[in-house]
Amino acid sequence: MLLNFLSKNKNKILIIAVSSFLLITLAVSIRIMVVLNRKTFYDGVVIEGIDVSGLSIDEAKEQVKRKLDGIVYGNSLLLNYEDMSWKIGLSDISYGFLVDEAIERAYSIGREGGVFNRLKTIRGLKSNKKNVLAEVVFSKSQLEEYITSIKKQVDENAKNATVTYQNGKIVFDKEIIGRFMEVDKNVDLLENKLLRRDLSSFELEVKKIYPRVLYKDISHIEEVISSFSTVFNLSNVNRSHNIKLACERINNKILLPGEIFSMDASLGTRTKENGYKDAPVIVKGRLIEGVGGGVCQVTTTLYVAVLKAKLDVLRG
Secondary structure, three states: OHHHHHHHHHHHHHHHHHHHHHHHHHHHHHHHHHHHOOOOOOOOEEEOOEEOOOOOHHHHHHHHHHHHHHHHOOOEEEEEEOOEEEEEEHHHHOOEEOHHHHHHHHHOOOOOOOHHHHHHHHHHHOOOOEEEOOOEEOOHHHHHHHHHHHHHHHOEOOEOOEEEEEOOEEEEEOOEOEEEEOHHHHHHHHHHHHHOOOOOOEEOOEEEEOOOOOHHHHOOOOOOOOOOOOOOOOOOHHHHHHHHHHHHHHOOOOOOOOOOOOHHHHHOOOOHHHOOOEEEEEEOOEEEEEEOOOHHHHHHHHHHHHHHOOOOOOOO
């Protein structure tokens, strides 16, 4: 009797234990299924600093888009160079964020991998939130257009310092230091800056172009050491043109120590393509028409002035 009683109780306990285990397993399984099939963002998921725990995709998208739109609209990037500045509106270069892609990445957190990996990720979010940032996009071609337009305002040709003799006085014009802005380099620097969301002011990189002759190189000139002049007939239009052109091409030539002046190189080839016209020229004692007539007078006049100054003359 006693053995039968104990045996029956033992069977009942076993049945209860098995039933309890099955109920617990079922409850846990249901709970896991509920968690894994959740249609909202898991707790601990953050997008652009906004906690989207428990929000639907549309709800999260609305909040994130509102925040990021506030960064773009009405804001601009300030570009500076010396005392000049320009503003580029972010919307003018189509600056924005890939919100949908960020939402998709955030929603996938806890939804990738096997069951155990998913549960581990979801559990980890409670103590270690994940912040998803939207990728920055903008139109590089529009930015290039802006920088190209700025380049036209920044660039300046270098100009040598000059010295002239006016009304009995030595007059100096100081050099102009040229500027050259490389579009591609500045666009690349700005691209890196924009992709990092750095909207602080930007100092454009501009290369300085120094001329060959600086004021300090010629400031010691105090007097004219030699001069010579000749006359010509203004009524001969073509010859006058050639003389004027030749004078323009050698005017204000400054030789620094160690440099050599070449008359032929300065005048260029005596051709119509190079600006010279037909005019009387002496060839073997005869006066004939030839391209560049009159240039020899300029050469002779300069040659005499050089001899009077006792400068060295090299013959080619």
